[in-house]
Amino acid sequence: MTRTTTSDPPRGRAGTHTEAVRQLVQNVSQAFLGKEDVVTRAVLTLAAGGHLLIEDVPGVGKTLLAKALARSLAAEFKRIQFTADLLPSDITGVTVYASERHEFTFRRGPVFTNILLGDEINRATPRTQSSLLEAMEEGHVTVDGVLYPLQKPFFVIATQNPIELEGTYPLPFAQMDRFMARLSIGYLERAAEVRMLREQQNFDPLERVRPIMDCYELTVIQSAVREVRVDESLAGYVVDVVNATRQHEALEHGASPRGSLDVQAYSQALALLAGREYVLPDDVKEAARVVLPHRLIVRKGTRNVPLTAPAIVERILETVPVPV
Numbered sequence: 001m002t003r004t005t006t007s008d009p010p011r012g013r014a015g016t017h018t019e020a021v022r023q024l025v026q027n028v029s030q031a032f033l034g035k036e037d038v039v040t041r042a043v044l045t046l047a048a049g050g051h052l053l054i055e056d057v058p059g060v061g062k063t064l065l066a067k068a069l070a071r072s073l074a075a076e077f078k079r080i081q082f083t084a085d086l087l088p089s090d091i092t093g094v095t096v097y098a099s100e101r102h103e104f105t106f107r108r109g110p111v112f113t114n115i116l117l118g119d120e121i122n123r124a125t126p127r128t129q130s131s132l133l134e135a136m137e138e139g140h141v142t143v144d145g146v147l148y149p150l151q152k153p154f155f156v157i158a159t160q161n162p163i164e165l166e167g168t169y170p171l172p173f174a175q176m177d178r179f180m181a182r183l184s185i186g187y188l189e190r191a192a193e194v195r196m197l198r199e200q201q202n203f204d205p206l207e208r209v210r211p212i213m214d215c216y217e218l219t220v221i222q223s224a225v226r227e228v229r230v231d232e233s234l235a236g237y238v239v240d241v242v243n244a245t246r247q248h249e250a251l252e253h254g255a256s257p258r259g260s261l262d263v264q265a266y267s268q269a270l271a272l273l274a275g276r277e278y279v280l281p282d283d284v285k286e287a288a289r290v291v292l293p294h295r296l297i298v299r300k301g302t303r304n305v306p307l308t309a310p311a312i313v314e315r316i317l318e319t320v321p322v323p324v
Contacts, residue, residue, distance in 0.1 A: 017224045018275045020213060021047055024072055027212050031068040031205040032061055034192025038185050040273070041290060042069065042157075048269040049222050050180025050262055051136050051156040053121075053171075053294065060185040062159040066117040067206055069157075073218055074211035075114035076151070082124040084167065088131035092141045093148075106143060111135050114151055114215055118158040122168040129175055132156065136178045153218050173253070173297070180262045182294035221272075228268035229278040233323035237281065238263050241288050244316045245296055251312065253297040263287045281322045288313055 021043060028039045042065060045052045054062045070077030080091060093109035121129060135141050136156055140149045238260055245254030266287035271279045293309035
């Protein structure tokens with residue numbers, strides 16, 4: 001895998017966290033063959049404290065990726081199959097009356113877990129989709145006026161199929177903004193797919209995945225990511241890049257301040273993975289490519305400009321001055 005960031009030998013306490021993140025990538029890649037770049041971005045999103053949206057066709061391993069991450073972390077994993085008749089209470093939980101005790105009790109929903117896979121999230125109604133908003137942003141849910149904190153860490157991997165659009169509901173802009181990254185897995189190369197056939201002929205790919213860290217160790221790594229140094233000039237560079245999306249003629253809406261926070265956090269995770277205690281401009285550029293495109297709404301009917309959000313982000317990165 002080609003990286004745009006400079007990789008230094010892990011040193012000291014930061015080096016311990018770097019090695020742990022690299023081992024996590026390698027461990028998940030044992031089950032998720034031929035896509036180390038996708039695994040790396042998923043792990044970086046997790047280390048940065050964000051949530052992940054995977055948009056791809058069925059059968060490319062979206063569920064396998066989520067399960068391999070959960071098993072690597074010895075974390076609790078739950079899956080929700082989103083359908084048109086799914087209700088918000090099916091996700092968050094419901095208050096029921098216990099007649100034997102003559103009191104109301106709260107029955108927790110599947111959102112109370114460490115890693116939550118929301119499969120085909122765009123098949124649920126906007127009302128049901130929005131039930132995840134509070135959980136993803138604030139780490140708790142409110143049911144019948146009572147606040148219930150979620151487990152830590154809490155990581156949402158949502159999937160949607162961009163091909164079959166009948167009977168689907170596009171994700172609200174507010175919910176798209178709560179995903180730190182949107183990834184596409186893609187098909188395997190021929191050699192990798194042949195290897196997959198051979199290795200999975202008699203064995204479940206998850207049998208190779210072993211727990212290599214617990215949830216507490218992950219929260220320590222997430223704290224270490226936030227401690228990676230971001231120079232004042234680079235913080236300004238992040239703001240300049242994000243602000244350029246708001247002023248670009250080809251965009252109806254640019255990235256929000258939450259986008260700036262996510263670019264910074266992902267940049268810090270990239271630096272940690274590279275064994276550094278400081279962020280470089282290349283980290284910010286790579287983070288912008290991953291974090292910003294799905295937050296942008298391209299203006300319709302504009303000529304002589306890039307037509308896709310990734311192309312617009314690339315042009316912005318070419319024009320915004322890099323601090324020296």
